[in-house]
Amino acid sequence: MxxxxxxxxxxxxxxxxxxxxxxxxxxxxxxxxxxxxxxxxxxxxxxxxxxxxxxxxxxxxxxxxxxxxxxxxxxxxxxxxxxxxxxxxxxxxxxxxxxxxxxxxxxxxxxxxxxxxxxxxxxxxxxxxxxxxxxxxxxxxxxxxxxxxxxxxxxxxxxxxxxxxxxxxxxxxxxxxxxxxxxxxxxxxxxxxxxxxxxxxxxxxxxxxxxxxxxxxxxxxxxxxxxxxxFVASFIGSPAMNLLDAGLEGARLRLGTSVIELGHLPAARGAVTLGIRAEDLTPAATGLPFRPDFIEELGAQRLVHGHIEGQPVVLALDPAVPVGSEMRLSVAAARLHLFDTTSGRRIATAARPGLAVTETA
Ligand SMILES: Nc1ncnc2c1ncn2[C@@H]1O[C@H](COP(=O)(O)OP(=O)(O)O)[C@@H](O)[C@H]1O
Ligand SMILES: [Mg+2]
CATH class of the missing domain: 3.40.50.300 (P-loop containing nucleotide triphosphate hydrolases)
Incomplete structure (x- = not known):
């Protein structure tokens, strides 16, 4: 050995x-x-x-x-x-x-x-x-x-x-x-x-x-x-992590007409890539607007493919959760990943765990 x-x-x-x-x-x-x-x-x-x-x-x-x-x-x-x-x-x-x-x-x-x-x-x-x-x-x-x-x-x-x-x-x-x-x-x-x-x-x-x-x-x-x-975010994990074009305005993250309050000031500004794992998005009364396109049933889980603000997104949901024609999704700030759009490298974040965040402007 x-x-x-x-x-x-x-x-x-x-x-x-x-x-x-x-x-x-x-x-x-x-x-x-x-x-x-x-x-x-x-x-x-x-x-x-x-x-x-x-x-x-x-x-x-x-x-x-x-x-x-x-x-x-x-x-x-x-x-x-x-x-x-x-x-x-x-x-x-x-x-x-x-x-x-x-x-x-x-x-x-x-x-x-x-x-x-x-x-x-x-x-x-x-x-x-x-x-x-x-x-x-x-x-x-x-x-x-x-x-x-x-x-x-x-x-x-x-x-x-x-x-x-x-x-x-x-x-x-x-x-x-x-x-x-x-x-x-x-x-x-x-x-x-x-x-x-x-x-x-x-x-x-x-x-x-x-x-x-x-x-x-x-x-x-x-x-x-x-x-x-x-690269790692999309290679490790199935389905691959959702990667979305977003804009950082101080502690606010803009995604089309939606705004996510991060609750802290990240070490970057302007255009960034937002990463969210499929299982970290949950249906809620308010939040990011999601339009489902089709569903893949995996038995223990269902993958719902659709769009948020025109960008492709996959959700992993419990099969018991109903899927409507228009949904709202929330995500915990601690579950958001930010990447430099040019280099693809992770941007340091200091999200407070458990903070609930989404709102639509
Ligand atoms: N004997 C070789 N001669 C020239 N190029 C090679 C040779 N073996 C591998 N390469 C090149 O080196 C790179 C890495 O190959 P390899 O180590 O086989 O990749 P992987 O195992 O990850 O698929 C590739 O671009 C491949 O074309
Ligand atoms: Mg090989």
Whole structure:
């Protein structure tokens, strides 16, 4: 088990006009589960592969434990990787697949047997040890890939979208299994996914990447409740946070003909982007005018799509709440997010919690 320290790391692929990853600083604690999340092409795999030793590091330093590993071969980094295409050897049985890496390292036979048996027990693969991969389901194959990593007893697990090939239901099950296994073994994990829900549910801390840079690092709920930018606000959470054009006039926020009293003076003025989560808008006698367009019924919740002052907005309501053709919505000041319209960065607010705020001028 080990910490992983990434210092000012960058990567420019040969011949590429710009770096794919730049200025990455990240300290991963021993035993921590870190998820790198962001849209396709933001540099997640590149960063992971530099930690693994599968890509050269163009600048900066990667440490695993107290060793700088920049120039070490993948095999000498004491890490185990699990990929999306689990790449099992088709001609080998489950047992042989799991034992293969240890055999190559000349681990004593008895030790291999003990470790494979232990991993098979943890992953409930006991009944399948003598089968070939083609006789396994997708979920079982994914578990064998996990088993292959587990038997290595590495300092860290590196995962690159390991669940992407599975159907939705199996992804949820395997997500739980990976999390449980990692906690039980206490092995540091660095996990890459583009799926924000997978990221939220797995991570001790999330690292949100955008265009090769870190946008925000934090515990999933801290990021959900205090996104550092409009990028994070719209990427983390489903439905995405509502983002509206608004104007700051001192402590008043103008939204078309509506005015929201903030109850404090924010550190900005003029045009801003107002962020409101779908569940933070509640039907009220007075407040922001909302025109519903259509409803998505999700069972436990309904999503009501419509407009406030001509701008698209989604509400998440309890299905028992009636939806009229015109509604008024209120929101607590503490639940409002303000962002700089140009940079997209969060504007510091000091809203007093619980203050009720909306009025229509
Ligand atoms: N081998 C490569 N050669 C050149 N460019 C690459 C290579 N691999 C990835 N890239 C580029 O680097 C950027 C980040 O890619 P990647 O790390 O694979 O993103 P992600 O895993 O987040 O989808 C992309 O613009 C991609 O096109
Ligand atoms: Mg990738």
């Amino acid at each position: 080990a910490s992983i320290t990434i210092t000012d790391v960058s990567k420019t692929y040969p011949g590429a006009p710009a770096p794919s990853v730049t200025g990455i600083n990240l300290s991963i604690r021993d035993g921590e589960f870190i998820v790198l999340v962001g849209p396709s092409g933001c540099g997640k795999s590149t960063l992971l592969r530099m930690v693994a030793g599968l890509e050269d590091i163009s600048g900066g330093e990667v440490r695993i434990g107290d060793r700088v590993v920049n120039r070490l071969d993948p095999a000498d980094r004491d890490i185990a990787m699990v990929f999306q295409n689990y790449a099992l050897y088709p001609h080998m049985t489950v047992r042989e697949n799991m034992a293969y890496g240890l055999k190559n390292r000349r681990t004593p036979k008895a030790e291999i047997e003990t470790r494979v048996a232990e991993a098979a027990r943890m992953l409930e693969l006991g009944p399948y040890l003598d089968r070939k991969p083609r006789a396994l389901s997708g979920g079982q194959r994914q578990r064998v890939a996990m088993g292959r990593a587990v038997v290595r007893q590495p300092s860290a697990f590196l995962f690159d979208e390991p669940l992407s090939n599975l159907d939705a239901k199996l992804r949820v099950t395997m997500r739980g299994e990976i999390r449980r296994l990692q906690k039980r073994l206490g092995t540091t994990a660095l996990y890459v996914t583009h799926d924000q829900l997978e990221a939220m549910t797995l991570a001790d801390r999330l690292v949100v990447l955008n265009g090769g840079r870190i946008e925000q690092v934090g515990a999933p709920l801290d990021i959900y409740h205090r996104p550092a930018s409009t």
